[in-house]
Amino acid sequence: MAYCYFNGGVVDEQEVGLSIHNLGVHRGFGVFDFFRMRDGKYSFIQDHLDRFENSQKFIELSHIIKQDEIREAVDTLRDWNGYKDAGFKLMLLADGKESDSELSPLFFILHSDLTNHQPAPYASVILHEYVREYPKIKTISYFTSNLLHRRKTKTGAIDVIYHKDNQISEASRSNVFIIRDGVFKTPAEHILEGITRKQVLKVASEVGKVEITNVSVDDFITADEVFICSTLKEICPIVEIEGSPVGSGKVGPLSRKVSQLFQQKLMD
Template sequence: MAYCYFNGGMVDEKEVSLSIHNIGVHRGFGVFDFFRMRDGQYSFIQEHLDRFEKSQRFMGLSHIIDQDEIREAVDTLKDWNGYSNAGFKLMLLADGSDSDLELSPLFFILQSDLSNHQPEPYASVILHEYVREYPQIKTVSYFTSNLLHRRKMKAGAIDIIYHKDNLLSEASRSNVFIVRDGVFKTPAENILEGITRKQVLQVAGQVGSVEVTDVTVDDFFAADEIFICSTLKEICPIVEVDGNAVGSGKVGPLSRKISQLFQQKLMD
């Protein structure tokens, strides 16, 4: 049995149901966030709560789910489910009808057992021309990503890198960094500012120069090293793009160093 937090209380996940008239489902109007717990300790929880609140305010629903309520619910789930390594997914869907002046929040938290989760040591990616709507918040709309799922799986890729007008933005579920001549570069525009990305920016200066700037598709293919980062992937070096080797085709030394520094930061 696994418990979740649903609209104000703890419920067995199997007992939860949503109305078939929920406007968040009908219109895809919702936001979420996701963070980790490692050995019973939350990783960067305040940053995730702040970003989730930003997403809530962007939606303009009738009221905001308070951070204290979320923390209390997360602590209770931690005790009730008993996982020491887990993920917490905060979900907020709009509730109401098209005729309502204001829509209400339907809020729930799912906890997943990550005791056996191991990030990939390296991976490949594919490219796709696209820019997400409202990339500054984590919406539930992954329509394009899901349409490309079969292509991604056939290519053996871990993620999809988006670009538009020759400029890279982000991956479908990650942020992107390239390394060229010892300089780290990551896109500045049309991205979700990931929490793991923030940590990488803090430690990358210990290794080399860092630029938050435009990154072209040409820059991407000319990179010595590439890595993507996210809460679940952590730091994932990319050794192949659309079937083309990145640099030597092996994990680069600076990507490896960033991964080590990130792991040290997790233990601070």
């Protein structure tokens, strides 16, 4: 049995049901956030709660789910489910019909056991021309990403790198960094400002120069090193892009160093 938080209370996941009239289901109108707990300690929870609140404000439902309520629910799920290493997915759907003048929030939290989760030590990626419609917030719309799932699986890629007008933006579920001549660069526009990205910017500045700037497709595929980062992937070095090696085709020294510093930060 696993417990979740659903619209004001903690319940067995199997007891939860959604209305067939829910606008989040009909139109994909909703937002979410996701954060980790490692050895009983929440990772960067305040950053995630702040971002989730901004997403709530953006979609303008009847009221905001307060951070105190979310924290209390998260603590309760931690105690009831008993996971030491886990993920918390905050989900907010617009509840009501399209004809309604005002939509209410339908809020729930999924709590998943990540005891056996191990981030990939390195991976490959593919490219796709696309920019998310509202990149600044975590919407539940992953249509393009899911449409590319078969291609990803066929090529063994861990993620899809989006680009438009020759400019790299982000991966479908991650932020992007390249390293050239010892300089770390990460795209500035059309991205979700990831919480892991925020921490990586800090630790990367201890290793070398960091630039938040435009990154062309050519910059990306000819970089000395590439890595992507996210809550679940943490820092994942990319050794192959569309079947071609990145640099030497092995995990680069600066990617490895930043990953080590990030792991130390998680333990602080």
